[in-house]
Amino acid sequence: MNHPGWRRTLRRELAWLMTLKIAALALLWWLFFSPAHRSPVDGRAASRRFAVAASAVSAPPPAYAREERRP
Amino acid sequence: MIDLAVVNASRLQFALTALYHFLFVPLTLGLSMILVIMEAVYVMTGRDIWKRMTRFWGLLFGINFAMGVATGITMEFQFGTNWAYYSHYVGDILGAPLALEGLVAFFLEATFVGLFFFGWERLSRVGHLVVTALVALGSSLSALWVLIANAWMQHPVGAQFNPRTMRMELLSFSEVLLNPVAQAKFVHTAAAGYVVGSVFVLAVSAWYLLRGRNVDIARRSMAVAASFGLACALSVVVLGDESGYLASDNQKMKVAAIEAEWRTEEPPASFTVFGFPDVQARTTHAALRVPWLLGLIATRSIDTPVSGIVDLVARARVRIESGIEAHAALRALRANPADAAAQARFAAHQADLGYGLLLLRYVNDPSAATSRQIDEAAWSTVPNVPVLFWSFRVMVGLGLFFILLFAAAFYLSARHRFEQNRWFLRIAFFSLPLPWIAAELGWIVAEYGRQPWSIDGVLPTFLGVSVTPVTNVWLSLAGFVVFYSALAVVDVYLLVRMIRRGPDGLGYWPPERAASGVP
Numbered sequence: 001m002n003h004p005g006w007r008r009t010l011r012r013e014l015a016w017l018m019t020l021k022i023a024a025l026a027l028l029w030w031l032f033f034s035p036a037h038r039s040p041v042d043g044r045a046a047s048r049r050f051a052v053a054a055s056a057v058s059a060p061p062p063a064y065a066r067e068e069r070r071p
Numbered sequence: 072m073i074d075l076a077v078v079n080a081s082r083l084q085f086a087l088t089a090l091y092h093f094l095f096v097p098l099t100l101g102l103s104m105i106l107v108i109m110e111a112v113y114v115m116t117g118r119d120i121w122k123r124m125t126r127f128w129g130l131l132f133g134i135n136f137a138m139g140v141a142t143g144i145t146m147e148f149q150f151g152t153n154w155a156y157y158s159h160y161v162g163d164i165l166g167a168p169l170a171l172e173g174l175v176a177f178f179l180e181a182t183f184v185g186l187f188f189f190g191w192e193r194l195s196r197v198g199h200l201v202v203t204a205l206v207a208l209g210s211s212l213s214a215l216w217v218l219i220a221n222a223w224m225q226h227p228v229g230a231q232f233n234p235r236t237m238r239m240e241l242l243s244f245s246e247v248l249l250n251p252v253a254q255a256k257f258v259h260t261a262a263a264g265y266v267v268g269s270v271f272v273l274a275v276s277a278w279y280l281l282r283g284r285n286v287d288i289a290r291r292s293m294a295v296a297a298s299f300g301l302a303c304a305l306s307v308v309v310l311g312d313e314s315g316y317l318a319s320d321n322q323k324m325k326v327a328a329i330e331a332e333w334r335t336e337e338p339p340a341s342f343t344v345f346g347f348p349d350v351q352a353r354t355t356h357a358a359l360r361v362p363w364l365l366g367l368i369a370t371r372s373i374d375t376p377v378s379g380i381v382d383l384v385a386r387a388r389v390r391i392e393s394g395i396e397a398h399a400a401l402r403a404l405r406a407n408p409a410d411a412a413a414q415a416r417f418a419a420h421q422a423d424l425g426y427g428l429l430l431l432r433y434v435n436d437p438s439a440a441t442s443r444q445i446d447e448a449a450w451s452t453v454p455n456v457p458v459l460f461w462s463f464r465v466m467v468g469l470g471l472f473f474i475l476l477f478a479a480a481f482y483l484s485a486r487h488r489f490e491q492n493r494w495f496l497r498i499a500f501f502s503l504p505l506p507w508i509a510a511e512l513g514w515i516v517a518e519y520g521r522q523p524w525s526i527d528g529v530l531p532t533f534l535g536v537s538v539t540p541v542t543n544v545w546l547s548l549a550g551f552v553v554f555y556s557a558l559a560v561v562d563v564y565l566l567v568r569m570i571r572r573g574p575d576g577l578g579y580w581p582p583e584r585a586a587s588g589v590p
Contacts, residue, residue: 032152032547037539041159046237049073049156049534050428051435052402 072435078533080544081153084551086518088146090511091555095139097510100214100261101268101303102132103207106187108295110203114196122191124288125203127574128272129187134565136184138558140177145551153544157525157535163240164230164247165220172216180209214264215257222253224526225517226321232421232529234404239529255317256517259310262303263513266473267506269300273480275570277499280489285573293489293499297480304473311470312368319369319377322527324387325520327380328454329463330365331355334379339366345464348456353381355460380453387426388449394427396420398437425529432533454522462512462519469509476502 031037047053106129113121147169150158158165183205190199223230229246230239241247273296279289319326326332331348332340333355342364346355369377378386397420403413429448430437440448480499483489489496525532 032148037152037543041155041537043235043237046156046159047405050237050398050401051431051437052237052398052405 073432073533073536074541075432075533076541077539077544078536080541080548081149081536082532084153084544084548085146085149087548088142088149088551088555089518090514092139092142092146093510093514094507095135095142096214097260097264097267097506098135098271099132099139100210100264101266101271102128102135103203103210103268104265105268105272105295105299106132107200107204107207108299109292110200112295114200117196120287120291123574124292126191127288128292129203130569131271131275131566133184133188134562134569136180138562140181141558142555152547153537153539154525154535155537157530160238160530160535161224161526163238164223164227167241167244168216168220168223168247172213172220176209176212176216180206180213183209211261214261215253218257218260219248219250219253221517222250222256223247224524225256225521226250226252226317227526227529232424234401234417235408239526252314252317252321255310255314259307259314260513262306262310263506263510265303266300266307267510269296269303269477270473270502270506272296273300273476273499274501274503277489277496278570279573281493281496281500285575286490288574290484290487290489293480294484297477297484300473301477301481304470304477307470308474311467315369316371322521323378324380324383324452325454325459326369327378327383328456328459328520329516330369330377331358331456331460332365332377332379333381335376335382336366336379338370338376339363339373340369340377341365342368343460346460348460350456380456384449384453387452388445390423390426391429391445391448393420393423394425395430395437395440396427397422397424398427398430425524425526425531428534429523429531432531451523454520459516459520462515466509466512466516469505469512472502473506473509 044053106125109121109128110125112118113125183202186194186202187199187206190202194202227239228250229243230241232238233240247253272292276289276292276296279285280293315326330340331343331346333353339362341360341362343355344359344361346358348355363373365377366373366375397417400413400417400420401424403410404417407413426448427437429451430440430444432451433444433447434440476499479495483492483495521527523531523533525535
């Protein structure tokens, strides 16, 4: 622990670890969470999934839409 | 129609990752409490051996803790990747306890784990004991929040479906928090975790005694594990009984499937100790029954019936017919939210909407379902009877075995006769995998027994999956298998290495460091 230059060694190793970690996270994001892999779901999508989307209605009334966009 | 291949692959992925994660959780829960006991003895007596014990078992706790974190995070991501519709439908309720688990419990646990390992020389004795207690508290709180979320899936309270947003919305957080199922599940699961930790300490200590190594530490560790384990093994049975009692009220079908109770008997119902449930014939072959016992356990009375599967299916059929009305009313409401007739119709039937949704597995429009399809949907509410029947019995059998094991250990510990009874040490050592088997079977009973629902009576499992190609799910599942297998190898290697070296051979602490010269 007390050998000369240990701080530099530690800094280098930490830098490598952080780089690897960020690379691994980026890879995971690209593989599973990037926009191409998302499955966006909102009220309209759920109503289609539950077969309650009336085909005659292409868009919900404004009050609906406001609530569906609610975070 | 939903792609059932995606449903099955997503279910398999979640089941495997959850079962794998729960290999680490109960040991974390159990060891953290045992560390508190050992360190409390150290603080009270000032005897250094108790500090060394705490540090040694703490090291094994640390390896297990890291694995638990790594495998737990991936599960929460699956809600988004594989269960997007589920997350939309119930995110308003489940989001809060899961976020609190991270913010309140895990952060507490993770922060104080650091202080636990690096604070021995920097904190006072009492200060370090408080740190260890906070680690244990964080572990238990973590389990509490996750089980509050899980209990809501078993018994949804304090929420209501909103036709405008097409999801369940929270009405009362206190109802979710104080859900009686959550309380029963938490104490049962925590006590089961304490049993896992106690058997782990007992088994490893027995191995040391069989080899004549680390004898002083092993004897004391066995004494702690025996007394703590006995109290917890007894608690698991009592608290499990409470959990089952609640299920007999909230999840009658699950209880009927666990007991292979095909038809409603005259109360009090008999308990089938052994038998071979036959799903096709709807009977149990070679059944060995104990009169009255099921009625007394499940209802705590002699005049309340335990509903049988056939009767519950008939009730499910009625609810499906009501659910068809709810579905039709919801469709009208989606077309015109101001439709007063649809509002009234929906209000009258909305409690059964989930049952109506079951039909979407067989038909695109529930209103067009045939009588046969309604029958099929009604029978789909029956979970896998043989799996539940046997999982429950093996779990209960193991629970009773643990009481005997700890009672024997407690007796031998009180008489200081561990080494003279090598047969017991061998039994204790070979019992090592059993509490994990019991814990995993407990989760199979709880989760597989809830099928076909992801939220009991509210959301069928097949409707919760994401719209994603099945190959994506299989690829990520393959990734999990490879990654988790590698983690398992590392985990077992580290644990075995530390255990083989033992508290006297690690040389991590000042007396050993000075003596052996290990840096």
